[in-house]
Amino acid sequence: MSDDVSRDFIRKIIYDDLESGKHDEIVTRFPPEPNGYLHIGHVMSICLNFGVAAENDGRTFLRYDDTNPGKEDEVFVRAIESDVHWLGFDWADRLTHASDYFERLYESGEKLVELGLAYVDSLSADEIREHRGTLTECGRNSPFRDRSVGENMDLFRRMRAGEFVDGVHVLRAKIDMASPNMNLRDPALYRIRHISHQHTGDAWCIYPMYDFAHTLSDAFEGITHSLCTLEFEDHRPLYDWFLDNLKPPHRPRQIEFSRLNLAYAITSKRKLGVLIDNKVVSGWDDPRMPTIAGMRRRGYPAAALRNFVKRGGVTKKDKLIEMGVLENSVREILGEVAERRMAVLRPLKVVLTNYPEGRVEMMQAMNHPNRPELGKREVPFSREIWIERDDFMEDAPRKFFRLKPGGEVRLRSAYIIRCDEVVKNDAGEIVELRCSYDADTRSGTGTSDRKIKGTIHWVSGDQALPATVRLYDRLFTVPDPNTVDDIMDVLNPDSLATVEAKLEPSLASLEPGEAVQFERLGYFCQDAHDNSKDSLVFNRIVTLRDSWARIEKQAMRGQT
RNA sequence: UGGGGCGUAGCCAAGUGGUAAGGCAACGGGUUUUGAUCCCGUGAUUCGCAGGUUCGAGUCCUGCCGCCCCAGCCA
Numbered sequence: 001m002s003d004d005v006s007r008d009f010i011r012k013i014i015y016d017d018l019e020s021g022k023h024d025e026i027v028t029r030f031p032p033e034p035n036g037y038l039h040i041g042h043v044m045s046i047c048l049n050f051g052v053a054a055e056n057d058g059r060t061f062l063r064y065d066d067t068n069p070g071k072e073d074e075v076f077v078r079a080i081e082s083d084v085h086w087l088g089f090d091w092a093d094r095l096t097h098a099s100d101y102f103e104r105l106y107e108s109g110e111k112l113v114e115l116g117l118a119y120v121d122s123l124s125a126d127e128i129r130e131h132r133g134t135l136t137e138c139g140r141n142s143p144f145r146d147r148s149v150g151e152n153m154d155l156f157r158r159m160r161a162g163e164f165v166d167g168v169h170v171l172r173a174k175i176d177m178a179s180p181n182m183n184l185r186d187p188a189l190y191r192i193r194h195i196s197h198q199h200t201g202d203a204w205c206i207y208p209m210y211d212f213a214h215t216l217s218d219a220f221e222g223i224t225h226s227l228c229t230l231e232f233e234d235h236r237p238l239y240d241w242f243l244d245n246l247k248p249p250h251r252p253r254q255i256e257f258s259r260l261n262l263a264y265a266i267t268s269k270r271k272l273g274v275l276i277d278n279k280v281v282s283g284w285d286d287p288r289m290p291t292i293a294g295m296r297r298r299g300y301p302a303a304a305l306r307n308f309v310k311r312g313g314v315t316k317k318d319k320l321i322e323m324g325v326l327e328n329s330v331r332e333i334l335g336e337v338a339e340r341r342m343a344v345l346r347p348l349k350v351v352l353t354n355y356p357e358g359r360v361e362m363m364q365a366m367n368h369p370n371r372p373e374l375g376k377r378e379v380p381f382s383r384e385i386w387i388e389r390d391d392f393m394e395d396a397p398r399k400f401f402r403l404k405p406g407g408e409v410r411l412r413s414a415y416i417i418r419c420d421e422v423v424k425n426d427a428g429e430i431v432e433l434r435c436s437y438d439a440d441t442r443s444g445t446g447t448s449d450r451k452i453k454g455t456i457h458w459v460s461g462d463q464a465l466p467a468t469v470r471l472y473d474r475l476f477t478v479p480d481p482n483t484v485d486d487i488m489d490v491l492n493p494d495s496l497a498t499v500e501a502k503l504e505p506s507l508a509s510l511e512p513g514e515a516v517q518f519e520r521l522g523y524f525c526q527d528a529h530d531n532s533k534d535s536l537v538f539n540r541i542v543t544l545r546d547s548w549a550r551i552e553k554q555a556m557r558g559q560t
Numbered sequence: 561u562g563g564g565g566c567g568u569a570g571c572c573a574a575g576u577g578g579u580a581a582g583g584c585a586a587c588g589g590g591u592u593u594u595g596a597u598c599c600c601g602u603g604a605u606u607c608g609c610a611g612g613u614u615c616g617a618g619u620c621c622u623g624c625c626g627c628c629c630c631a632g633c634c635a
Contacts, residue, residue, distance in 0.1 A: 006574055006581085033635050068634060125633055134631055136562045170633050180563040182631050191633035210635050234564055234630050256565085258628090263571080311583060313573055315566090318628055322571045325584050335597060370597065401595075410593055443593065455593045520594045548595045550586095 008314035010255055014052060014225055026058030027224045030084070030091075031098075031214065033065045034076040034198070036269035037284040037291040038083045040305075040326075044260040047309045049227055050089040061221050062091040066099050067213045069197040077198075079284070083292040088302050094221075098213045099199045101220055105208045106160065108216055108246055109171055109190055113152045117245055118189060119145055120155035121172045128170070131177070132185050139177035139185045159192055162205045166192050171206075175241065183238045187211060215239045219248035226254045230316060260312050261320045264474040264492075265290040266481050275475070280491060287527075287539050288475050288495050298472065299515050299525035299541035301337070304330040320480060330542045334515055334523040339367040339374060342412065342457045343503045343518040343538075345469055347386040349461070352417060354436045355383040360460070364444060365413040377506050381414050384461035386502045388520075391456040392433060394422060399551060401454040403433070410455040412519060416441040457519045464502035467536035469524065471497040503536065515541060 007015060017023045028049040032038060038046075053060040062084060066072050084091070098105075112118035121144045123131065133139035147155075159169055171190035179185055189212045196202045215238075218226045226239075233256045243251050259267070266272060267290060275281045275289070284291050287298035295305065308329040312321055342365070362378040387403070396404040403409045408418045421434040441450060475481075478490045510516065515525045522543035531537040 008573095031635090035635085065635065071634070121633095128633075129631075132631055134562085137631095138562090139631085167633065172633095182563080185631085188633050193633085207633095209633075214635085230565065231629055232635090236564095258566085311572070313583095315573075317566055317572090319572065322585070325572070328584065331596090340594080366593095369592085369594075399595095412593060414593095416593095452593080454595080457594075517594085517596085520596070522596095544594075544596050546595075551595080 009316075010048070010225070010227060010257060010314055011052060011055075013255060014056065017224070018056060023224045025224070026053050026056045027060070027222050028053045028058065028227060029061040029063050029218065029221060029223050031063045031065045031217075032080050033068070033071075034073060034080060035068075035071045036076060036272065037079055037289075037293055039267050039269075039272065039292065040262050040265065040290045040295070041260050041267040043087065043292060043305050044309045044312065045227070045229075046084055046087055046089060047306055048257070048314060050084075050091075052225070052227075054089075058224075059094060060089070060091060061094040061096055061223070063095075063217060063221070064097045064099075064199075065210065065214060065217075066097050066197070066199055067208050067210060069193065069195045069207065072198055074198050079293060083296075086296055086302055087292065087305065096217075096221065097199050098208070098217050099197060101213070101217055102200060102204055102208070104220060105213055105216055106206075109156060109208070109212075110153065111246060112173065112189070113149060113156055113171075115245060116149055116174070118156075118171055118173050119147050119152045120159070120169050121145070121186075122169050125167060128188075132182070133177070135182070141177050142172075142186070145174065145186070156190075159190065159206050160204075162194070164192055166194055168192065173212075173238075173241070175238075181234055181237055183211070183235050184241070187238060211235055211238050212242065215242040215252075216246070216248065218252040218254075219243065219246075219250050222250045223252040224250075226252045228254060228256055229259045230256045232256055256316065257314050258316050258318055260309065261318075261480070261482065262290060262326060263320050263323050263479045264476050264481070265323070266476070266487060268482065271482075271487055274487060278488060280475070280488075287470070288472050297528050297539070299523065299539055300326075300330050301333045301515070304333045307332065323474060327542045331523070331545070334517065334541065336371075338515045338517045338523055340365070340369070340519050341504055341507055341516045342379065342459055343467070343469070343501055343507065343521065343524070344386040344388050344457065344459045344464075345471075345499050345501045345518075345521060346389040347459075347502050348389040348392060348430065349432045350385050350387050350417070350458070351432060351434050352383050352385070352437045353420065353434050357383055359383065360462070361442075363413050363442075379413060379504050379506070380460045380463040381411075382460045382462055385411070385458045386461060386464060387411075387433075387456055387458050389430075392419070392430070394430070397555070402456055403435075403454070408452055408454075410441075410452045411458045412455050413443045414458070415439070415443070416450065416452050457521075459502040459504050463505050465505055465508055465536060467501050467503050467507070467538055469499050469501045469538045469540065470527070471499065471540045473497075501538075507536070508533075517544070520544065 030049045050060045121142045131140045170188050172186045175184045177185050190206045194205045239254050285293035285297045308326050361381045363381050364376045365379045367374040391402040410416050415437040417435040417437045423432040425431050475495045476490050477492050523541040524538045527537045
């Protein structure tokens with residue numbers, strides 16, 4: 001790790017701990033609960049935890065926080081593993097579960113009972129809530145708080161043995177019902193749940209709570225720095241309480257950082273689920289979803305996600321990062337890597353009246369203008385071609401330098417053409433352009449070096465490949481849908497548009513997962529689920545930067 | 561109104577007593593057979609606000625304001 005880069009506050013702490021000899025090795029963990037798919041917020045946590053360890057030759061555990069069998073599912077487990085791997089991180093043999101430690105956790109529960117620091121409470125959930133007090137009023141002690149160590153031990157063991165039905169008892173830490181920190185008002189440690197667990201089956205009918213299980217799992221694994229988000233800051237005194245009283249051999253330190261929020265997106269598993277349930281999206285991996293699976297299917301490169309996170313930084317300040325930062329990270333990688341191709345999304349027919357019928361020329365097109373080593377490909381050219389409807393304007397403003405009546409434009413990697421005639425149907429809609437080409441201007445070999453301001457893309461009519469192209473946009477109309485009462489009220493109706501496009505023939509042999517740039521339009525890839533040889537389906541990953549769109553927008557604003 | 565955090569440019573973010581880095585966005589210009597890429601240039605007399613300490617404060621002190629989190633047998 002380079003020293004000239006200023007370190008974030010967590011890396012500073014870690015560096016100091018290494019420097020001072022407090023730790024010889026850094027050990028971190030990424031602890032997802034297998035109850036949903038990983039999203040952009042998790043990407044930050046994954047990059048931080050795995051990144052900070054890797055930078056210091058440390059180790060990172062992928063540990064499932066599977067303490068609530070009612071909410072967790074095996075299907076999420078597999079998705080989580082493939083997502084983390086795809087992002088570029090590896091846990092080697094350090095794949096663990098909080099449930100791996102259920103026996104040791106139980107022993108720690110008994111130890112707390114022995115120490116007189118935990119008791120079995122027999123109040124109902126409602127009664128416990130009533131006793132807890134409020135933010136401004138102290139709680140009251142449970143009438144069962146002073147049970148003897150012996151009675152507590154007996155009850156706790158019988159809880160484990162399955163003698164009680166759900167909810168009749170709970171093991172609680174005995175801390176302070178008057179604490180201004182709600183987490184210290186005798187938090188629950190164990191609850192009874194006669195449910196089988198996706199990993200331990202029916203071995204248990206009592207399950208540990210998050211604070212207890214998480215703290216001790218960290219300690220058992222020798223985690224040195226337990227990095228979590230800000231909402232757990234209030235839990236740190238409890239985290240330290242467990243450590244102080246149970247005195248495990250390793251003492252991890254919890255450090256909190258702020259979550260990464262992405263503008264116009266949602267990062268709540270519950271709300272993401274609402275989108276799926278209401279059929280707003282097709283599933284967890286819908287390309288509009290801010291899930292890792294969705295972004296991957298959309299075509300975002302893993303490296304772009306990693307760079308994006310790096311740009312955000314690690315702090316304790318609430319942040320809402322603009323979508324543009326993510327998109328730019330994607331463009332940055334794809335601009336370098338993606339080969340160029342031509343495709344017409346909204347086709348307008350052009351007939352070159354002076355081009356021989358039946359003739360087909362193969363034009364040479366660069367695969368990447370800035371990387372000649374990526375070579376060239378052949379693109380067929382003929383009398384009838386498709387161009388983008390947006391590239392023609394009948395009444396064009398002065399600054400529009402694409403095609404207009406009587407005007408000239410260069411066809412990328414081919415000839416310069418002039419628009420001679422606009423053909424319309426009875427409804428007055430433009431259905432065809434009749435143009436003439438300048439035979440001297442063939443790309444590369446042309447004898448003419450006439451300068452033409454505009455260059456547009458095209459696809460040869462006869463050889464064009466039909467394809468369905470999905471154009472994605474943000475899912476919401478407001479920057480912070482997380483704060484809205486009902487996300488269904490702020491859905492962007494145009495988050496998905498589908499067009500029937502014309503592609504250049506070489507696109508038939510694209511590798512699955514390979515992103516290409518459709519010149520002048522954006523980056524695209526075949527959809528992992530719906531694309532097939534017989535019916536091509538492409539996803540738009542992200543548009544190119546479009547300064548013409550910006551000019552148009554400004555003009556609009558000027559008019560109104 | 562209890563407790564815990566956080567406030568530096570539109571969005572992120574360095575800075576830890578010596579006179580406000582950087583990225584993204586925006587704007588201006590150059591190159592260009594992608595209105596892309598690339599290149600160059602332009603932003604904070606000011607760091608939530610008000611006082612105070614100091615030769616000197618974003619950095620220290622005091623007060624105030626604003627935003628976020630906490631009352632699951634969820635994580």
